[in-house]
Amino acid sequence: MADVLVLGPHPDDIEICAGGLVLSMIARGYSVAGVDMTAGESGTRGSPEERRAEALEGGRRLGLSARECLGLPDGGLQNDSASRDLLINAIRKHRPRLLVAPYPMDHHPDHARTGALAKDARFLAGCAQIGPQEHAAWRPGRVLFYPSREVLEPSLVVDVTDVFEQKLEAVRAHRSQLHQPASNEPRTTISAEGFLSEIEAQARTYGAQIGVRFGEAFVVDGPLAVEDPLPVVRDKGQSVYL
Numbered sequence: 580m581a582d583v584l585v586l587g588p589h590p591d592d593i594e595i596c597a598g599g600l601v602l603s604m605i606a607r608g609y610s611v612a613g614v615d616m617t618a619g620e621s622g623t624r625g626s627p628e629e630r631r632a633e634a635l636e637g638g639r640r641l642g643l644s645a646r647e648c649l650g651l652p653d654g655g656l657q658n659d660s661a662s663r664d665l666l667i668n669a670i671r672k673h674r675p676r677l678l679v680a681p682y683p684m685d686h687h688p689d690h691a692r693t694g695a696l697a698k699d700a701r702f703l704a705g706c707a708q709i710g711p712q713e714h715a716a717w718r719p720g721r722v723l724f725y726p727s728r729e730v731l732e733p734s735l736v737v738d739v740t741d742v743f744e745q746k747l748e749a750v751r752a753h754r755s756q757l758h759q760p761a762s763n764e765p766r767t768t769i770s771a772e773g774f775l776s777e778i779e780a781q782a783r784t785y786g787a788q789i790g791v792r793f794g795e796a797f798v799v800d801g802p803l804a805v806e807d808p809l810p811v812v813r814d815k816g817q818s819v820y821l
């Protein structure tokens with residue numbers, strides 16, 4: 580069982596896109612589990628074995644209580660019944676209150692379909708007669724969708740300032756994907772020398788919106804129930820807005 584279940588289409592997405600949220604929640608005493616939809620076997624760089632070892636190391640650096648891989652095809656994810664059943668089973672097994680997944684309008688098809696799968700599987704996992712019967716029905720309360728490279732209008736920004744360096748350490752576990760001067764493998768967006776600076780720039784941009792140094796942005800698939808709005812409207816950067 581986990582309080583939060585985070586989905587990544589590929590083995591490095593949880594760290595890159597939601598690593599700060601994961602670390603922040605674990606620091607508050609919540610348990611967070613991760614599910615990689617694919618093993619990243621179609622990636623331009625790194626073998627599946629390397630990527631599996633890197634995912635385990637990244638998960639260890641984040642403090643994930645569990646990390647599993649559904650083994651779906653990298654580059655060919657589909658929102659079909661077989662894939663939904665795998666995800667429904669994972670949701671019922673971990674019984675999370677919150678699901679975290681890629682933004683369904685992401686430009687990468689695997690990310691977009693993971694977002695759509697998360698939305699559908701969240702609902703269907705609560706329908707007892709649908710899907711595998713290995714575990715009892717369970718429906719997480721909401722899905723938080725994370726962007727990768729899109730700039731979106733967030734529903735909420737999580738202050739990840741205190742854990743940002745730890746997040747970068749978890750991202751660095753994915754060595755095969757990142758810049759290595761001696762590597763002869765083809766260049767990718769992530770292997771560019773400035774990629775970690777781009778992560779920092781994105782975190783600074785979203786953090787500035789709530790008056791903190793580093794933030795991670797999320798879109799919620801429905802309203803959040805808030806009993807006391809004051810703790811969540813605080814602005815650490817300025818005491819007064821005029």
Ligand SMILES: [Zn+2]
Nearest residue numbers: 588589592690
């Ligand atoms: Zn990805």
